[in-house]
Amino acid sequence: MPERLTTKNREMNKLICILFALLVVTVSQAQDDDELAGLLDEPVVYAQKTFYSSRIVNSHTTESIEKKVLDFRINHRFGDVSEGYDNFFGLDNAAMRLSFDHGITDKITLGIGRSTFQKTVDGFAKYKFLSQIEENGNMPISAAYIAGITMNTEKAPQGRTNYFSSRIGYLHQLVVARKFNNGFSAQIMPTVIHHNLIDSSKYNNDVFSMGIGFKKKILPSITLNIEYFWVAPNQISDQFVDPLSIGIDINTGWHTFQLHLTNATGTFEQAAITQTTNKWSKGNIHFGFNLSREFQAGGFH
Amino acid sequence: MKSFSILLGCATFVLLSVTSCYYDVEEELYLGSTCDTTNVLFSNQVSLVLTNRCLNCHNSNNAGVIGGGVDLEGYANVKTYVDNGKLLSSITHDGNASFMPKSANNTMLPVCDINQITAWINAGAPNN
Numbered sequence: 001m002p003e004r005l006t007t008k009n010r011e012m013n014k015l016i017c018i019l020f021a022l023l024v025v026t027v028s029q030a031q032d033d034d035e036l037a038g039l040l041d042e043p044v045v046y047a048q049k050t051f052y053s054s055r056i057v058n059s060h061t062t063e064s065i066e067k068k069v070l071d072f073r074i075n076h077r078f079g080d081v082s083e084g085y086d087n088f089f090g091l092d093n094a095a096m097r098l099s100f101d102h103g104i105t106d107k108i109t110l111g112i113g114r115s116t117f118q119k120t121v122d123g124f125a126k127y128k129f130l131s132q133i134e135e136n137g138n139m140p141i142s143a144a145y146i147a148g149i150t151m152n153t154e155k156a157p158q159g160r161t162n163y164f165s166s167r168i169g170y171l172h173q174l175v176v177a178r179k180f181n182n183g184f185s186a187q188i189m190p191t192v193i194h195h196n197l198i199d200s201s202k203y204n205n206d207v208f209s210m211g212i213g214f215k216k217k218i219l220p221s222i223t224l225n226i227e228y229f230w231v232a233p234n235q236i237s238d239q240f241v242d243p244l245s246i247g248i249d250i251n252t253g254w255h256t257f258q259l260h261l262t263n264a265t266g267t268f269e270q271a272a273i274t275q276t277t278n279k280w281s282k283g284n285i286h287f288g289f290n291l292s293r294e295f296q297a298g299g300f301h
Numbered sequence: 302m303k304s305f306s307i308l309l310g311c312a313t314f315v316l317l318s319v320t321s322c323y324y325d326v327e328e329e330l331y332l333g334s335t336c337d338t339t340n341v342l343f344s345n346q347v348s349l350v351l352t353n354r355c356l357n358c359h360n361s362n363n364a365g366v367i368g369g370g371v372d373l374e375g376y377a378n379v380k381t382y383v384d385n386g387k388l389l390s391s392i393t394h395d396g397n398a399s400f401m402p403k404s405a406n407n408t409m410l411p412v413c414d415i416n417q418i419t420a421w422i423n424a425g426a427p428n429n
Contacts, residue, residue, distance in 0.1 A: 168323075
């Protein structure tokens with residue numbers, strides 16, 4: 001039986017963790033100074049609705065859930081549109097994710113979800129540590145850090161020793177967004193995904209990727225959204241491709257409807273970024289929607 | 302506010318450093334374990350695949366509703382679809398039967414599952 005975790009890997013891992021923690025501390029301190037400066041004269045005006053929702057399609061945005069608000073989300077991806085009339089352009093089949101995101105404070109969101117994709121349960125913590133300031137302050141961007149964990153709950157193969165750790169995966173993601181004007185916002189999402197167990201030593205347990213996302217307002221309550229993740233080469237099997245999603249958000253106050261076309265059927269990061277098999281170039285795209293309904297939770301204001 | 306930020310930063314650090322990452326590789330962790338297609342039992346390997354991947358839709362209660370009328374619950378029902386060739390056709394996607402399993406991305410069963418079921422069918426699909 002080979003060594004399951006080498007000392008070198010453990011040190012490397014700690015280093016990454018420390019770097020993330022330092023980043024969070026230093027940047028949040030910097031913001032406190034800005035807030036202090038703002039108090040002395042005019043009130044600070046923060047950028048609102050950089051994105052309409054806490055997700056573009058699959059990826060997080062910098063938007064956090066307000067304190068004491070519970071966001072119930074249903075993410076639904078139908079089958080392949082290229083199946084044609086036999087399967088009603090994919091609508092006969094579906095993959096979905098149910099989730100609850102809760103605003104602990106206006107900056108901190110905790111979420112939990114369950115997906116049909118590999119019967120995965122996932123949880124995340126999101127900390128919006130920078131808020132873009134439009135007036136009476138100096139902060140050109142919003143930024144959030146997301147740490148997530150996933151657990152595959154499928155039955156394990158028989159006839160071998162299975163480890164609980166093999167079911168687990170981790171996510172670290174930094175989302176940096178800027179609202180350029182009322183109609184246009186953009187963000188980048190450097191992302192590290194870790195799988196505790198991979199198929200072959202040809203691939204990596206740690207997968208690095210970079211995402212980009214855009215929002216363009218096309219009507220007062222409707223925006224066009226695009227999201228794309230580039231996965232650095234030679235990290236995962238050739239059968240997996242980069243996910244590209246194009247959709248619209250329809251905002252009606254407490255509800256947000258997101259309709260989109262995507263080649264990714266998993267709606268959490270591990271699935272969408274590192275396990276998407278369908279190609280836009282072959283027409284293997286999927287119609288999908290996210291439904292978000294926010295509730296007041298933990299008492300009324 | 303500042304002290305809260307520091308507290309949160311520290312909490313993040315602790316949380317991240319105590320959770321355990323492993324760097325396991327399946328082909329190294331299970332060295333020498335290849336797909337065993339000898340002695341495939343209906344009660345073991347075949348039933349596991351059926352339970353995990355087929356019976357959600359193709360059970361006796363749901364077969365008529367979402368399983369296209371195909372009931373794979375129990376040996377007798379499975380044997381029917383072994384004998385008419387549709388079980389093997391559907392999981393090998395050879396075009397002679399509606400391909401299975403249906404999912405959002407329609408990926409086939411793992412190669413080892415298909416090989417084991419094929420081996421079991423070639424051995425006469427015994428009720429063992």
